[in-house]
Amino acid sequence: MRMSRRELLEAGIGVGASIFLPSARLLAQAASLIQRKIPSTGESLPIIGIGTARRYEAVTTEAERAPLREVLRQFKETGGKVIDTAPSYGTAEMVVGDLVAELNIRESLFIATKLGAHGRDAGIAQLEQSFKRLRTPKIDLVAVHNLQDTQTQLRTLREWKQAGRVRYVGITTSFERQHPEFEQTMKAEALDFIQVDYALDNRKADQRILPLAADRGMGVMINLPFGRGRLFTAVQGRSLPIWAGEFDCASWAQFFLKYIVSHPAVTCAVPGTAKVEYLVDNLGAARGRLPDAAMRRRMESFIDGL
Ligand SMILES: NC(=O)c1ccc[n+]([C@@H]2O[C@H](COP(=O)([O-])OP(=O)(O)OC[C@H]3O[C@@H](n4cnc5c(N)ncnc54)[C@H](OP(=O)(O)O)[C@@H]3O)[C@@H](O)[C@H]2O)c1
Numbered sequence: 001m002r003m004s005r006r007e008l009l010e011a012g013i014g015v016g017a018s019i020f021l022p023s024a025r026l027l028a029q030a031a032s033l034i035q036r037k038i039p040s041t042g043e044s045l046p047i048i049g050i051g052t053a054r055r056y057e058a059v060t061t062e063a064e065r066a067p068l069r070e071v072l073r074q075f076k077e078t079g080g081k082v083i084d085t086a087p088s089y090g091t092a093e094m095v096v097g098d099l100v101a102e103l104n105i106r107e108s109l110f111i112a113t114k115l116g117a118h119g120r121d122a123g124i125a126q127l128e129q130s131f132k133r134l135r136t137p138k139i140d141l142v143a144v145h146n147l148q149d150t151q152t153q154l155r156t157l158r159e160w161k162q163a164g165r166v167r168y169v170g171i172t173t174s175f176e177r178q179h180p181e182f183e184q185t186m187k188a189e190a191l192d193f194i195q196v197d198y199a200l201d202n203r204k205a206d207q208r209i210l211p212l213a214a215d216r217g218m219g220v221m222i223n224l225p226f227g228r229g230r231l232f233t234a235v236q237g238r239s240l241p242i243w244a245g246e247f248d249c250a251s252w253a254q255f256f257l258k259y260i261v262s263h264p265a266v267t268c269a270v271p272g273t274a275k276v277e278y279l280v281d282n283l284g285a286a287r288g289r290l291p292d293a294a295m296r297r298r299m300e301s302f303i304d305g306l
Contacts, residue, residue, distance in 0.1 A: 033079045033286040036267045038168070039217040040192045045110055047261040047268045048286040049082025050075060051223065055274030057090030069099050071279050076105040078283055084195070084221065084270040085134075086114040086145055087126050093133040101135045111136065112195075112221065112270075114172060115153050116145030123153045127160065141221075143170035143195055147178055150185055168192035174223050176204055186212050193267075195221040200259045200303045201234060202227055214265040222260050222269040231256050234306055241302060247295060248288025253278070257285035259299050262292075 033046035050071070059065055072083075083100075085092045093113060100106050113130050117123040130139065142160070144153045150171060160166040170193030173182045179196075186194060186209070194213050198205040202224070213220045226232060235252050247262075249255050253271070260269045271282050291299060 031287045033283060034261075034290070036261075038192065038219045038267060040168070040219070045268050046079060046081050046286055047266070048257060048283055049080065049084060049110075049112075049221075049268050049270040050279070051270035051272040052083065052085040052092040052096060053089050053272055055272060056085070056092035056095050059091045059095045065095065065099065067276070068095060068274060069103065070276050071273060072096075072099050072105070073103055074276055074279055075273075075283075076103065076108055078279075080279075080283060081108065081110040082112060082221070082268050082270060083109055084112045084223070086116065087130050087133075088114070088116055088145065093130055097133050097135040106136055110140045112141035112143065112193075113139055114143050114145035115157065116148045117153065118149045120152055120156060123149070123156050127156070131165070138164070139166050141168040141170060141193055142166050143172045143193060146173055146175065147171060147181055147185065150189075154189060168219070170194055170219075170221075172221075172223065173197070179204065179209060183208055183212060186216055186218065191216075191218050193219040193221055195223055195270075197224040198222045198260055198263075198266075199225055199227045199231060200256050200299060201231055203300070206263060210263060210265040219267040220265050222266055225260050225269045225271045226253070226256055228272075231303075234303065238306075243295075243298065246289070247291045250284060251281050253281045254285040255299070257282060258290055259296060261285065262290040262296060 035044040036047055037044055056068060059068065083096055085096050087093055100109060111134060113134065115123055115126060117126045142157055144150050154169065157166055157169040161169055170191050171185055172195035174197040196205045196209055210220060232252060240252065240255060244255055247258055249258055257269055257271060260266060273279050273282055
């Protein structure tokens with residue numbers, strides 16, 4: 001197979017180098033991103049998206065915006081879709097809204113935000129603010145943030161879904177102490193999506209929450225896939241095991257992400273991504289082979305043994 005210059009550029013590969021060094025890895029990088037279906041509709045999403053907590057939260061100058069603009073531009077060019085943000089992430093919703101409008105890429109993206117408020121009026125006011133900041137007439141997914149006033153906010157979200165302003169509704173958490181209440185809410189409510197913390201060294205969600213999501217037909221978005229960078233610290237100074245090549249893994253980021261997205265209940269993961277270098281690396285986890293069940297056990301033993 002020969003790749004066009006455009007395909008090489010889309011893969012984030014320098015043309016000069018790749019013409020002389022065609023390899024299975026480069027070919028895998030140019031392949032389209034692996035997709036999963038949202039259970040409630042069958043709509044497909046690429047398995048790796050972008051999270052905007054922290055690095056998009058305090059962006060005020062053009063110098064701070066420029067690298068994020070390039071991340072979003074290349075994300076779209078490469079076939080990326082899912083961007084996760086929240087009203088509580090400082091400037092993040094505004095930065096995403098401005099850059100997406102500037103780049104004119106809204107139509108090809110799946111924008112997910114959250115609702116974290118107490119009381120119906122406060123929830124509605126926050127939602128209106130998200131629409132303004134994101135500069136869009138329709139938000140793809142709004143999830144109740146960390147189970148704040150869940151029943152009230154879900155009621156509003158369903159009304160807005162009915163009115164066509166929100167496409168999917170869900171709930172999020174990233175705290176283990178909330179998992180029991182999260183599970184109860186999943187059992188009691190019809191939800192399109194859940195978002196939960198899950199990482200190679202934080203596997204509690206796979207005991208009850210992920211199987212329940214599969215049973216209930218809920219899409220699953222994974223937050224904190226690197227444990228906020230904790231996993232990179234755990235493997236500092238170590239080389240990737242040679243067997244990582246068996247599932248087309250070329251970096252630690254891909255090792256951690258491929259573990260997550262190979263769970264059959266997972267729809268996508270949203271690693272915090274604010275640098276083009278990270279974007280290219282992270283999207284590589286949505287290409288090539290994924291670990292099978294036996295390989296996943298091996299990855300767990302590896303990380304547990306550090
Ligand atoms: N309750 C909730 O709803 C909830 C809670 C938490 C998070 N979230 C969502 O989940 C997303 C992910 O969480 P997070 O961003 O806090 O943590 P994360 O994705 O686990 O980790 C982000 C960290 O990984 C580093 N990184 C990213 N790609 C890398 C790569 N290829 N190589 C090396 N390092 C890399 C970043 O480095 P730098 O520091 O250099 O940028 C950043 O420090 C958030 O952005 C947010 O959208 C939701």
